[in-house]
Amino acid sequence: MTSTKPIIQARGLKRSFHEAGRELHVLRGVDLSLNRGEWLSILGRSGSGKSTLLHLLGGLDRPTRGTVVFDDTDIFTLRGAKLDRYRNRHAGFVFQFYHLLPELSALENVLIGSMLGRDSLSRSITGLVTAGLIDLLEWLSRRKEAQKTAIEMLDRVGLGDRLTHRPAKLSGGERQRVAIARALVNRPSVLLADEPTGNLDADTASSILDLFRSLHNDGQTIAMVTHDQTVADAGDRVVTLVKGKLTAD
Amino acid sequence: MYKLLLISKYLRRKLAPLFAALAVTICTAMVIIVASVMGGFLDLMQTTAKQLTPDVVIKSSLTGFGDYEKLIDQLEALPEVALATPAIEYPATVTIGGFTDPVQVIGMSPSRYNQIVPYSETLMWSADDLFDEEPIEMTEATRRGLRKGYDLKEAGRTLTTPSGYERYGMAAGGPAAVVGIAANRYQSRLSDGSYAFHRSIANVPLTVPNKLNPIKLALPVFAPNGEPIDAVQLRIPAVNEFKTGYYEIDKAVIFVPFDWLQKSLKMQRFEEYTDFDELTGEGGEAVIQPARCTDVYVKAAEGVDALTLKAAVQPVVDAHQTDRYIGVMTWEDVHGTLLGAVKNEKGMVTFLFVIISIVAIIMVATTFYMIVLEKTRDIGVLRAIGAPATGVLTLFMTYGLAIGLIGAGLGVWLAWFTVTNLNNLQEALATKLATLIATVVLAGLVALLSAIAMAYINRRRDFTIGAGVLVFLGTFGGLMAITFYAFPVIQLPGFAGETGLDSKIGWRMWDPQLYFFEKIPDQVNWGEVFLIWVGAVVSCVLGAIIPAVIASRLNPVEALRYE
Numbered sequence: 001m002t003s004t005k006p007i008i009q010a011r012g013l014k015r016s017f018h019e020a021g022r023e024l025h026v027l028r029g030v031d032l033s034l035n036r037g038e039w040l041s042i043l044g045r046s047g048s049g050k051s052t053l054l055h056l057l058g059g060l061d062r063p064t065r066g067t068v069v070f071d072d073t074d075i076f077t078l079r080g081a082k083l084d085r086y087r088n089r090h091a092g093f094v095f096q097f098y099h100l101l102p103e104l105s106a107l108e109n110v111l112i113g114s115m116l117g118r119d120s121l122s123r124s125i126t127g128l129v130t131a132g133l134i135d136l137l138e139w140l141s142r143r144k145e146a147q148k149t150a151i152e153m154l155d156r157v158g159l160g161d162r163l164t165h166r167p168a169k170l171s172g173g174e175r176q177r178v179a180i181a182r183a184l185v186n187r188p189s190v191l192l193a194d195e196p197t198g199n200l201d202a203d204t205a206s207s208i209l210d211l212f213r214s215l216h217n218d219g220q221t222i223a224m225v226t227h228d229q230t231v232a233d234a235g236d237r238v239v240t241l242v243k244g245k246l247t248a249d
Numbered sequence: 250m251y252k253l254l255l256i257s258k259y260l261r262r263k264l265a266p267l268f269a270a271l272a273v274t275i276c277t278a279m280v281i282i283v284a285s286v287m288g289g290f291l292d293l294m295q296t297t298a299k300q301l302t303p304d305v306v307i308k309s310s311l312t313g314f315g316d317y318e319k320l321i322d323q324l325e326a327l328p329e330v331a332l333a334t335p336a337i338e339y340p341a342t343v344t345i346g347g348f349t350d351p352v353q354v355i356g357m358s359p360s361r362y363n364q365i366v367p368y369s370e371t372l373m374w375s376a377d378d379l380f381d382e383e384p385i386e387m388t389e390a391t392r393r394g395l396r397k398g399y400d401l402k403e404a405g406r407t408l409t410t411p412s413g414y415e416r417y418g419m420a421a422g423g424p425a426a427v428v429g430i431a432a433n434r435y436q437s438r439l440s441d442g443s444y445a446f447h448r449s450i451a452n453v454p455l456t457v458p459n460k461l462n463p464i465k466l467a468l469p470v471f472a473p474n475g476e477p478i479d480a481v482q483l484r485i486p487a488v489n490e491f492k493t494g495y496y497e498i499d500k501a502v503i504f505v506p507f508d509w510l511q512k513s514l515k516m517q518r519f520e521e522y523t524d525f526d527e528l529t530g531e532g533g534e535a536v537i538q539p540a541r542c543t544d545v546y547v548k549a550a551e552g553v554d555a556l557t558l559k560a561a562v563q564p565v566v567d568a569h570q571t572d573r574y575i576g577v578m579t580w581e582d583v584h585g586t587l588l589g590a591v592k593n594e595k596g597m598v599t600f601l602f603v604i605i606s607i608v609a610i611i612m613v614a615t616t617f618y619m620i621v622l623e624k625t626r627d628i629g630v631l632r633a634i635g636a637p638a639t640g641v642l643t644l645f646m647t648y649g650l651a652i653g654l655i656g657a658g659l660g661v662w663l664a665w666f667t668v669t670n671l672n673n674l675q676e677a678l679a680t681k682l683a684t685l686i687a688t689v690v691l692a693g694l695v696a697l698l699s700a701i702a703m704a705y706i707n708r709r710r711d712f713t714i715g716a717g718v719l720v721f722l723g724t725f726g727g728l729m730a731i732t733f734y735a736f737p738v739i740q741l742p743g744f745a746g747e748t749g750l751d752s753k754i755g756w757r758m759w760d761p762q763l764y765f766f767e768k769i770p771d772q773v774n775w776g777e778v779f780l781i782w783v784g785a786v787v788s789c790v791l792g793a794i795i796p797a798v799i800a801s802r803l804n805p806v807e808a809l810r811y812e
Binding site for chain 2: 055058084085088089095099100101112139183
């Protein structure tokens with residue numbers, strides 16, 4: 001399934017933070033390619049910079065130096081709504097602590113991703129009020145379709161019978177499945193998973209990895225960071241991040 | 250769309266915004282209630298003050314001015330003038346029974362005065378009141394006789410003594426006075442603010458021998474040149490009482506016929522000799538002194554306001570000026586001191602409450618800041634899944650707008666409800682406290698049950714919903730209970746003859762025995778309400794701005810890591 005053409009290429013990525021008056025170099029020049037349909041595992045200890053790398057690949061953070069090229073475009077040349085659109089359409093984030101919105105049901109947590117889809121598009125077109133009305137009309141026209149897709153995603157992750165449950169009523173594994181469904185609802189180019197099993201027991205972690213494997217078999221590109229060698233081994237390829245540098249690619 | 254979804258969830262499942270909305274509700278209601286009551290008070294004062302004050306008053310000193318007939322002819326030739334009539338406004342003392350008080354005697358021609366102001370509508374008593382107070386059983390013939398003989402309304406309207414008074418030494422058809430209801434010290438307001446006929450000085454047939462009637466007036470008399478020449482004591486039967494509701498007038502004005510007062514004050518036309526030899530009485534020249542009045546009342550023609558009328562009248566009066574100044578005043582000028590004071594009070598109190606209402610803005614800002622802190626990680630998630638910073642900004646601004654719309658909307662309702670039921674509320678507090686408390690508690694219980702039922706039906710088991718509903722339903726349910734009480738739908742058994750704060754501690758929010766008016770003004774000005782509502786909604790959005798900007802500027806990665 002894996003194509004040799006890279007979908008994302010990171011070149012010379014550096015990221016530093018100012019902490020207590022001194023410079024903290026988290027990434028020290030990372031070069032990385034992720035091919036279409038590939039499942040890449042980024043292995044590293046705590047503090048090695050793996051989450052920072054994932055945030056940069058997803059356009060959630062900006063590097064101190066370096067580029068991330070997606071489909072021939074350096075995403076850091078994108079501004080405002082275009083970068084938001086990249087995150088919404090092409091990058092699907094899954095976090096260690098799920099980060100579901102507690103007031104929303106499982107279905108709503110998944111749907112919100114597709115609600116955002118057009119919102120960020122229309123934001124730059126007209127004023128806020130007009131954009132709001134356009135959003136509303138546009139959403140009404142595709143609401144049923146979006147709902148159907150969200151239910152399919154929840155079915156796919158095995159939560160078809162938990163649509164109206166709020167996160168507080170779900171187990172850890174179920175919450176992570178909802179988070180995966182949310183990440184997939186806009187059919188992103190790449191799924192960026194940050195320690196997706198880090199907060200789960202072994203059995204639940206295994207079931208989440210099975211789900212990832214199934215998604216991968218269907219052609220989903222996945223970049224997953226983990227500190228666990230066993231989990232990392234589930235991917236097609238493993239790279240190791242040590243003190244901000246990749247040691248294998 | 251995600252913003253509407255999140256706002257609807259936040260509003261239903263968070264307690265803090267409900268309290269913010271409640272603060273907005275109360276502040277909005279407070280400003281509207283103050284503006285409405287003070288505005289209503291001002292309107293009432295203006296209406297009642299206007300009742301017996303002509304559109305424009307031409308006023309000179311106590312010595313008056315002559316040739317007023319010519320002035321009136323000139324005035325009535327103006328298109329802005331509908332009618333003009335002479336009057337004498339004179340300081341005097343009145344003795345009613347054993348009390349002597351300073352008053353202002355107004356001599357006027359009733360038929361013309363009635364065309365200028367609705368004087369006859371202010372008269373208190375008619376022949377029917379005689380029968381309400383009847384001490385003995387009367388035959389139908391006696392009733393008819395009384396009705397015919399003591400037509401108090403007609404007597405007051407024409408300022409003439411009715412035919413039945415001659416047996417008490419007052420000639421029928423002679424001059425008569427109408428006394429301000431509060432000028433009679435034997436008259437006093439009942440607990441509901443009304444007056445009793447049996448304390449009226451017009452109830453001659455029922456209180457004979459009557460010590461109060463006729464009343465006695467003492468007035469100084471001035472020569473045309475302003476020198477005091479005499480003081481007169483006059484006796485005149487009082488045939489009715491009037492009430493405008495404007496205490497300053499009701500307490501200090503007595504109406505008498507113009508001709509009678511003019512003659513009594515030696516202000517009628519007369520001939521005198523000047524420059525004659527004081528020893529021999531020879532020589533000299535006969536001079537005609539014209540009749541004088543102190544005031545001319547002017548009514549505006551249809552569609553002409555008081556200021557326009559004043560501007561039109563002024564040149565005519567200026568041409569008539571003698572060595573004594575004659576001024577022109579609108580009805581608002583006449584009552585300027587008191588009306589101005591109330592206007593100032595309204596402005597000041599409303600301003601103070603607006604300042605207090607800034608608390609609502611701070612409350613909203615604080616609430617939103619707390620929400621932003623609490624939702625920091627959610628904001629990171631929203632940014633991670635593609636929400637733009639402007640989306641986060643508008644999310645919280647719209648949230649502020651929603652709280653403003655809900656809070657201010659309920660505030661308008663609460664204010665309207667309170668203002669229109671203020672008299673009932675104070676009556677209930679003053680006299681039926683137990684029933685009031687019982688009905689409010691009952692309403693609170695209904696509210697509690699409603700909240701529990703709603704939470705159960707929703708299957709949320711989330712107390713914030715119930716608490717919010719409880720707060721609102723409890724507040725409004727209590728008020729609804731007052732309404733039910735006021736229009737007594739609910740009749741609680743076991744509270745017969747109960748008392749309230751009035752009898753316990755002598756407290757009444759608005760004591761009709763003391764104030765100008767019997768009732769608290771209970772009308773809302775919807776123009777003002779709209780402005781206050783808009784102000785409250787805008788304030789909420791302003792309160793949400795800073796937290797919304799903070800939220801939109803959050804770094805998504807830091808937001809996700811927020812503990």
